[in-house]
Amino acid sequence: MIFTLRIRLTVAAIVFVSVLLQLSFFSQMPLLGSVANLVPVVIVALGLLGGPLPGVIAAFFAGLLLDSALGTTLGVSSLALMSAGYLAGRWREGYDIVSSLVPPLLTGLLTAVSAAAYAAMQLMLGVDAPVSLLVLREIVVQGLLGVLLAIPVFPLIRRLLRPALVDDPLARRARASRTVLGVTS
């Protein structure tokens, strides 16, 4: 990804709007015993499109914003989201996105990883109350809802960042499918 000032501002706006939407919209709509979590979905999309560094930096600031808005321990959300952003970026470096199913499935998996990392950090920091096994349900449900959210969110973010993308594998495949024997139809 080529990071011009305009693209940096676009990424910052995407992160900010996703945090705002999470707090004011998604967190207030209970679904299947949990809520959809938009922020890791956006972070994974940024990691998949931009690589580990943009993913991790966006995750750090998104986590800080979340913790600041809610008054929770600073740094915990950032660390959890950074795990998802970094792994998404590493995936991009190692593998091609060979199917349109890959981003949603990977997003679901990494959203669950992020929720599990958050839970692990809370346990390590100490919990002053009994813990229900339903925390596992939250990890699974947020992963599943992450798959559904990624279906519209990933293409939307790719569209917003298209001018900065050096090589968009899905666009390349689409171009290839339109080309027959070297002649573009």
Place this chain on the structure above:
Amino acid sequence: MYRKQIRRRRATLVLLVVACLVLISSHFSESESGPLHTAQNGVGSALAPLQEAASRALKPARDLVNWVDETFDARGENEQLRAEVQELRADLTKAEEELSEGTERGEIAAIAETGTLAGYEFVDARVTGRSASTWDQVMTIDKGRSAGVAVNDPVITGDGLVGRVSSVSGGSARVALLTDQTTEVTAKVLGGGPVGIVGAEVGDPDDLVLELIRGDDEVKPGAELITAGIEDPDLTSLFPVGIPIGEAEQSTTGEQELRQQIHITPYADMSNIQFVSVLTGGGS
């Protein structure tokens, strides 16, 4: 060139991880008035108007999704509710008998006489934001210090107690719900039952746990719990006596526990709160 990129990336990653660890440890060790907390409250205050605007703008969409979700839930609950109606009819008959004997009447009259909420002012507020994680059951509201809201003020809905104000700024406040691990409230079983402390069970928004501290009477399923307040004249209770909390579901006594634990279903729907009232003034 490529190696330089890799080194730069690793350095940034390490720097950010270290920054997170420093933030976590500093946040834990400093007081509420420390620089990190102050900066955090500043960012929170700056975000509050935007959250409020977003919350208002998105309310129709949120209501639509909630309506669809509740419709599906309602279909599933139909059979269960029919059974409950039958049970409640039986309970109602029993309660009416007890009322005529004056047993419940005495308790309710006592609560009214203590003037439980008489000295408090009700500040109505809109929920503008909420945590996505069950580990932090925290929400933000659009009323703050300028409306008279103070830290530790009780927060209620029409159904009962939902939590307390955990921090406050000029135009907004954060509320730690009853289902948050940091919130505990002294409660008593209506009808002269035992007294205990109600706390959260992390991960389950429909379950609270009452640990008994006084009285060994068995708490039967269906028993109603209200805030107990503190009866000592030298101490001021955070929560006034008589606010409904929830209903006892089942009691358990684990092998390592000396006293029974009672699981409580809160009256308020903790996962779907749109508006709340903050009890300000501390009963003075």
